[in-house]
Amino acid sequence: xxxxxxxxxxxxxxxxxxxxxxxxxxxxxxxxxxxxxxxxxxxxxxxxxxxxxxxxxxxxxxxxxxxxxxxxxxxxxxxxxxxxxxxxxxxxxxxxxxxxxxxxxxxxxxxxxxxxxxxxxxxxxxxxxxxxxxxxxxxxxxxxxxxxxxxxxxxxxxxxxxxxxxxxxxxxxxxxxxxxxxxxxxxxxxxxxxxxxxxxxxxxxxxxxxxxxxxxxxxxxxxxxxxxxxxxx
Amino acid sequence: xxxxxxxxxxxxxxxxxxxxxxxxxxxxxxxxxxxxxxxxxxxxxxxxxxxxxxxxxxxxxxxxxxxxxxxxxxxxxxxxxxxxxxxxxxxxxxxxxxxxxxxxxxxxxxxxxxxxxxxxxxxxxxxxxxxxxxxxxxxxxxxxxxxxxxxxxxxxxxxxxxxxxxxxxxxxxxxxxxxxxxxxxxxxxxxxxxxxxxxxxxxxxxxxxxxxxxxxx
Numbered sequence: 001x002x003x004x005x006x007x008x009x010x011x012x013x014x015x016x017x018x019x020x021x022x023x024x025x026x027x028x029x030x031x032x033x034x035x036x037x038x039x040x041x042x043x044x045x046x047x048x049x050x051x052x053x054x055x056x057x058x059x060x061x062x063x064x065x066x067x068x069x070x071x072x073x074x075x076x077x078x079x080x081x082x083x084x085x086x087x088x089x090x091x092x093x094x095x096x097x098x099x100x101x102x103x104x105x106x107x108x109x110x111x112x113x114x115x116x117x118x119x120x121x122x123x124x125x126x127x128x129x130x131x132x133x134x135x136x137x138x139x140x141x142x143x144x145x146x147x148x149x150x151x152x153x154x155x156x157x158x159x160x161x162x163x164x165x166x167x168x169x170x171x172x173x174x175x176x177x178x179x180x181x182x183x184x185x186x187x188x189x190x191x192x193x194x195x196x197x198x199x200x201x202x203x204x205x206x207x208x209x210x211x212x213x214x215x216x217x218x219x220x221x222x223x224x225x226x227x228x229x230x231x232x233x
Numbered sequence: 234x235x236x237x238x239x240x241x242x243x244x245x246x247x248x249x250x251x252x253x254x255x256x257x258x259x260x261x262x263x264x265x266x267x268x269x270x271x272x273x274x275x276x277x278x279x280x281x282x283x284x285x286x287x288x289x290x291x292x293x294x295x296x297x298x299x300x301x302x303x304x305x306x307x308x309x310x311x312x313x314x315x316x317x318x319x320x321x322x323x324x325x326x327x328x329x330x331x332x333x334x335x336x337x338x339x340x341x342x343x344x345x346x347x348x349x350x351x352x353x354x355x356x357x358x359x360x361x362x363x364x365x366x367x368x369x370x371x372x373x374x375x376x377x378x379x380x381x382x383x384x385x386x387x388x389x390x391x392x393x394x395x396x397x398x399x400x401x402x403x404x405x406x407x408x409x410x411x412x413x414x415x416x417x418x419x420x421x422x423x424x425x426x427x428x429x430x431x432x433x434x435x436x437x438x439x440x441x442x443x444x445x446x447x448x449x450x
Contacts, residue, residue: 103363
């Protein structure tokens with residue numbers, strides 16, 4: 001067993017510097033690396049390029065970094081629900097690149113899997129494809145999209161062990177597995193760090209080889225953006 | 234003329250036994266309420282669930298279980314969770330049988346615009362570009378005209394495109410139309426709506442054969 005366990009979020013974020021490019025897991029507020037985001041706020045690193053499907057809400061998730069003007073550029077597929085984001089985007093303080101959700105996932109996966117680029121049909125014929133190489137395969141047009149190059153990946157899992165093995169829960173899985181191993185250093189925070197040997201190898205979603213540092217997360221808020229219910233009758 | 238539930242009800246008839254279906258936000262979400270109970274259908278939400286169930290009862294909400302609209306949901310027996318790359322493998326790889334989504338504009342060649350209005354705040358395309366570029370079977374659910382009364386079925390889209398030559402069928406409050414090489418083919422009229430009313434509300438070229446039947450809901 002190669003030990004990836006670090007004692008706390010401070011140790012996990014060693015080496016994070018201003019100007020770096022970060023991959024951050026999560027869809028909306030579901031499955032976001034809450035502890036890593038709090039520590040990025042505490043470190044007050046600036047000029048970050050953040051690649052994440054969404055940009056949080058005003059007072060939670062990546063919204064916390066936006067409040068402190070730590071993000072220079074966001075690469076996302078959907079960025080509603082955040083007034084401060086909107087203000088910074090309209091005033092030109094924040095550079096925003098919107099890309100299709102599946103392309104975002106696949107550019108992570110390409111980085112993880114060692115592909116320099118992939119062809120996708122998404123965005124062909126739209127402004128997303130402007131300036132990009134296109135190619136026809138079997139009569140259909142595709143756009144060349146490059147693998148992300150990032151310094152850190154911050155992911156959140158449900159359970160993990162010191163070997164870095166991860167298991168995700170529900171739809172909190174989303175981009176997290178695709179971002180593991182897609183940056184120079186992958187930092188995983190888990191709700192429950194279990195003893196090595198406690199996880200069934202058959203059930204592991206991400207093998208520890210894709211993770212450099214893992215730590216026991218704490219104080220998870222796990223906010224719900226749209227609480228919708230079926231009335232009991 | 235149909236209301237939003239009426240549009241959803243008509244589209245639900247397009248959902249066939251054995252289909253995996255992706256529903257967009259808005260009217261498409263309502264379709265799930267009208268699918269026949271005697272057929273087997275699974276709903277996919279692109280954030281990573283197949284076999285999506287209804288909203289949870291109060292007190293049973295789970296922050297780790299949401300749909301692409303970020304609403305709390307439930308998982309039915311037989312459901313599965315997966316990562317975003319796999320989710321879009323289902324979509325891009327054409328394993329999802331039917332995609333139902335809303336639109337701001339559809340052109341007579343099947344182009345669709347539904348993500349961006351110049352001069353207005355842009356929130357992003359989410360998974361829409363992947364869905365429309367890949368799906369074989371795309372139905373658009375929308376009102377026939379916008380709030381100003383302008384047609385949303387056009388010769389060419391005026392807004393930035395989400396995808397090209399991809400929409401197959403459109404169900405509006407006025408009609409069911411199919412995208413063909415000759416333009417929008419009028420298949421059905423909404424109850425009480427005349428062909429003339431539909432022609433008047435459609436900027437794009439409309440073709441039809443004989444008496445256009447009224448929708449059966």
